[in-house]
Amino acid sequence: MTIAGTDSGGGAGVAADLRAMAACGVHGCVAVTAVTVQNTLGVSGVHTLPPETVAAQIESVATDIGLDAVKTGMLATSEIIRAVVGACDRVGIGADGPTPFVVDPVAASMNGDKLLADEALDAYRSLLFPRATLVTPNLDEVRLLVGIDVHDRGAQYEAAKVLFGLGPRFVLVKGGHLAEDVDGCVDLLYDGHTFTELPGPRFDTGDTHGSGDNLASAICSGLARGMSVPDAVALGKRYIVEAVRHSYPLGAGHGPVSSLWAIRPWWDEPAP
Secondary structure, eight states: OEEEOOOTTSSSHHHHHHHHHHHTTOOOOEEEOEEEEEETTEEEEEEEOOHHHHHHHHHHHHTTTOOSOEEEOOOOSHHHHHHHHHHHHHHTBSTTSSBOEEEOOOOBOTTSOBOSOHHHHHHIIIIIGGGOSEEOOOHHHHHHHHOOOOOSHHHHHHHHHHHHTTSOSEEEEOOTTOTTOSSEEEEEEEOSSOEEEEEEEOOSOSOOBTHHHHHHHHHHHHHHTTOOHHHHHHHHHHHHHHHHHTOOOOTTSOOBOOTTTTSOOGGGSOOO
């Protein structure tokens, strides 16, 4: 399941999450938190859903279909965060429950601008992170959440340790915004004892919209298929490298990464 907002441009949010989940071989369910007015140039409006409606979506699916893994995207407000936490506790998502919980702390825009009020950031730190199997912040979100401005590998390691101290089982500090890495892109996984660097190529493209959503969704899909966290993160890294490699221009701003790079083009084949 993805617990996230919509993107009317289709490049991020629940649309990207469901595409990535399908490409990774799992059935995706949705709990919508907000409807955004959005295109490749940015977000110009947000309508949040009532917190009780968000919680009801989670519980409705969990008590019927069942959930093998859950991820969050845009949660928008502290009230929605609290409602999500309550629903997760009631149906066994995250913490000591049976369902892995990936928290992608959507707190900054593509330009690094703050998207959440301070009370919502506090709710992430105090309520969501202690329940998370894995948190996946980018460097702008690291800055907003723990006050560390990551400009080099040492600071990336330090940020991972500080984030781990907030209670998740694993931390993945994404390195896409790290200027030090000119030719590559290193994401850093930390479990409280061991650091694992996940290197990948850096592509000369501005079409990276939805990259965080796709990565978290691919990891969530791996967990749903029974993988360990390190193996699921490795799957997600492989997936997002190819998604960025196959990104494409769309509109006048930042185009999306390709969620469907892994789909075989059966439509070009002759009918049987």
